Amino acid sequence: MQLTGAQIVIECLKEQGVDTVFGYPGGAILNLYDELYKHSSEIRHVLTSHEQGAAHAADGYARSTGKVGVCLATSGPGATNLVTGIATAYMDSVPMVAITCNVGVSLLGKDSFQEIDITGITMPITKHNFIVKNVEDLAATMRRAFMIAQTGRPGPVLVDIPKDVTANKTKFVSTVIRKPLRVADTILPKDLEDAALLIEKAQKPIVFVGGGGVISDASEEIAKFVSLVDAPVCDTLMGKGAYDGTKSNYTGMLGMHGTKTSNLAVQQCDLLIVIGARFSDRVFGNAASFASNAKILQIDVDPAEINKNIKIDSEIIGDIKEVLLRLNQIVKQQEHKEWMQHILEMKETYPLSDPSDGLSGPQVVETIFEMTNGEAIISTEVGQHQMWAAQFYNYKQPRTFLTSGGLGTMGYGLGASIGAQIANPDKQVINIAGDGCFRMNMNEIATAVREQLPLIQVVINNHVLGMVRQWQSLFYGQRYSHTILNDSVDFVKLSEAMGADAERATTIDEFKEIFKKALASKTPYVIECVIDSDDKVWPMVAPGKPIDEVMSADD
Structure with missing residues (x-):
């Protein structure tokens, strides 16, 4: 049968068993979005607040399920806004297919409006990428992209499609997709x-x-x-x-x-x-x-x-x-x-210990573990809270800890938690953030509210960029160059303005009471936990030192 390029993309997604995509529309990708509209009963589209949120959501979907995550963006800034999320997935070997649409073939290379060489930009941060200039090549390229993303060591693949290719027609023959084989021929x-x-x-x-x-x-x-x-x-x-x-x-x-x-x-x-x-x-x-x-x-x-x-x-x-x-x-x-x-x-x-007075990150994480019986899916941003989440929550099952390890992407966790919650509707998903990270992509709370997701966002607020400050304390003579966030940002009011329930905790008893309400809620719940600015992650090995030269709080 004769199909347009946009229709072929949809049919290829259906062949792969894709049930959810994350994205943000724009002019160059309108043909594809028009087809998504017609197939909304088969493929759920989640409109994120920013394209980076879409990439992180596709990443969280993939990490929590083992399936390929899919994100969409239009040309130019839409495509470049995916870059951090693609790089995050690349560093952590996450299977993802990013689909972007570009200006028409005849306009490529002419500095056209919202034109960008996204395949050139993403070459170092993808397993492979493609620009499809002929509609006859589109189906085979889409199938190959999904195969590459899943085979061997997984990773992200980008497919860039000029707008006229999404409009042009060609014959399409559906096929049955076979699951990639595990790499075994190298086992000697x-x-x-x-x-x-x-x-x-x-x-x-x-x-x-x-x-x-x-x-x-x-x-x-x-x-x-x-x-x-x-x-x-x-x-x-x-x-x-x-x-x-x-x-x-x-x-x-x-x-x-x-x-x-x-x-x-x-x-x-x-x-x-x-x-x-x-x-x-x-x-x-x-x-x-x-x-x-x-x-x-x-x-x-x-x-x-x-x-x-x-x-x-x-x-x-x-x-x-x-x-x-x-x-x-x-x-x-x-x-x-x-x-x-x-x-x-x-x-x-040598047990892990928490030397802090008052409410602390380790206390919050331990409480989350106890009150969820270790059954939640935890995502994090990057920094001190990330390390506390790794240290003080005992993960019993795989695919229950989603974090940016290789790239260390601040702003990763909230988008990832959205993807994970959509992929795992029967599980409790909790994103643990620092105040510095939460600022980066907190607009995705609006996405979680729109999608009516019961995820919990915990913001461990020490009013500083905690991990950077820790290094400044230990190695830079306590010169806190631009790491103090002593402004008047109210995360509770901001979250409420986006439609979420939100409360603030200053003691562990307050946190337990609020967290219990959050667990019972069916909508996004934001909990701000105010801790001391000088709390540190212990133990710690100084950069370049042998790992048995471990510093503790006493040291």
């Missing part, structure tokens, strides 16, 4: 045997889980593997929930704001088993001293991550789930009683 028997031998020789192993464990849906396989190895488990920011954070052998996050137990254990272990983690600088601190007493076994789907930042001893390349399914068949049951007892003693000696 010799690599599996070498890994099993390293594990059998180890006396003090530790398992280090990253975002790949979440992305590959390998939680069950990780749990079985950890039991076979008889090892403690630490994780990255992105790996939260891949292993149950309430287990006794879980030691917490590793790295700059990791637990003292995790950092010391990695420095003391004789085998570090790395599952789907990329050795971020925030994890290893000082590369020369990192896990210097250990052999390192790395399991990853992306061969580019092998020996990139840290020299390793053995690797297995392939999808985490597929690797562990095979490894669990050949690894013999291990036993490390003395090592495991040592880990438990360190956990008792």
